[in-house]
Amino acid sequence: MPLSETTRRVAVISESADQQHLGIALGATLRRDLNRMRRRPGDVLNPLVFYALAVSLFPIGISPEASLLAVMAPGLLWVTALLAALLSLDGLFRSDFDDGSLEQMMLSPYSLTALAVAKVAAHWLLTGLPMALMAPLLGILLALPMHSIGVLMASLVLGSASLSLIGGIGAALTVGLPRGSVLLSLLVLPLYIPVLIFGSGAVQAAIMGDAVLPHLAMLGALLAAALIFAPWAIAASLRISING
C-alpha cells in the first residue's frame, strides 16, 4: 500500500480520536487490513495452498491406504494447519513495520493493545477461517470419516483464533529482526502445543464416537485465555520492536 494512503488512513484514525470512539478506530484498522489483503490476494492464498499441498504430501509419503490415513488424519490436518498458520504470521506486522504505519498507530490516541486485536482479528478472518472452511475437502483427501468433518471445522475455527493471537506475540517480537521468520517458528510452535492437543483430540473423539464437547470447551477456554493475555503481550512486544 502506498505511503500516502497509509498516512491518510491513519489521519482518519487520529481525527476520530476526538470523538473518543475506539470502535471507529478498531473498525478502520480492521477494514484497512481486510482491504490490503483483498488487493494482494496472494498473501491470503499462499497459506491455503500450502495447507492443501502439505496435506496431500502425506498420502504420497506414507501410504494411500484409506484405513491408515483415517487414523492419522486428525493429527495430520491439525499439524499442517499449525504450520500453515505459522507461515502466514510473518506478514502480520511486517509491512506495517516497514512503511511506518505501526509507529503511527503507536502515536495515535488509541491503545496499541486494541489496535493489535483488530489486526489479529483481520489475520484470523483471512487465514484461520478460510483454513477451517477448506478443511472438509482435505479431510476427504485423507479419508476422514464423514461424521467427524463438522467437528474438524468447529475445532479449527476455535483453535485457529488462538493460533492467530498467540502467533501475534511471536510476530510482534520478531518483526524488527532481519531474519525473524526462522526465530518466529522457534518461539511460537511450543506455545501452539495445547491448541494442537485439544484440536486433534476433538477430531479423534468424533471419529471414536466419544464426547466432543469437552475438547471444544477446552479450545474455547484456551481462546478466552489468549484473548485476555495475548493483546497486552503483543502491544508490549510491538513497542520493543519499534524502539529496537
Next chain:
Amino acid sequence: MWGLIHKLGSPKWFYQLSTRLQPWCWGAAVLLLVTGSVWGLFFAPADYQQGNSFRIIYVHVPAAFLAQSVFVAMAVAGLVFMVWKIKLADMAAAAMAPLGAVMTFVALFSGAVWGVPTWGTWWMWDARLTSMLILLFLYIGVIALRGAFGRRDSGARAASVLAMVGVINIPIIKYSVDWWYTLHQPASFTLTSKPAMPLEMWLPLLIMVLGFYCFFIALTLMRTRSEILRREAKAKWVQTLIEEAR
C-alpha cells in the same frame, strides 16, 4: 522497604554483597552435593523393583525441579526488569537462562538413560518427558531471542516478555500434555504430602535437591557478577576494582 529494593538493584551494591555471599553458597552447594551423592549412591537401599538403576533419581529429580523453577525465576526477574526498570534483574535473567536450559537437558538426558532399564527404551512419549522437551524449546527460544536483537536493551525486554508469556503457558502446556497421555509413575517426591519412599531413600534426595538449588544460586551469583563487570566496565568503581587487582 523501597530503599532496600533500590539499594539491592544497584549493581555496585549487589556486587559487594555477593562477594561476601558467594563463598557461603559454594560451600553449602559442595557440602550438600557431596553428602547427597555419597549417601544416595552408596548407602541408600536399592529399590526392590528397579534395583540400583533407581539411583538416577538423585540427579534426575533435582534437575527437573530446577528446570522448572529457573524458568519461573527468570520470568519474575523479567517482570521486575519490565516494571521497575531494574537492570540488575535482567542481568540475573540473562545469567539464569542457559543454566535452566542445561538443567532441562540434564533432566531429559537422565530420564532417557533411566528409561532404558525401566521401560526398555530411550525415549517414550510420556507426559512429563514431553513437557520437559517443550520446556527446553521454550528456553532455547528465550536465549535465541535475546541474542537476535542488535541493541542489548531491546533484546532484554523482548526476552522478558517471552519469559512471562512462557511462564503463563507452562502450566497450560503441562496440564494439556498430562491430559494427552500419561505413562509415568506417579510423582515420587512432593513437598506437601508424605513421600511414598522410605526415609533412607528420600532424605538423600532432599539433600540433593537442596544442593542443586545452592549450586544454582552460587552459579547465578557468579554469572551475574561477571555480567555486572562486563556491562559496567566503564564505571568508576569497576575501574578501581581492576586497579586494586593489579
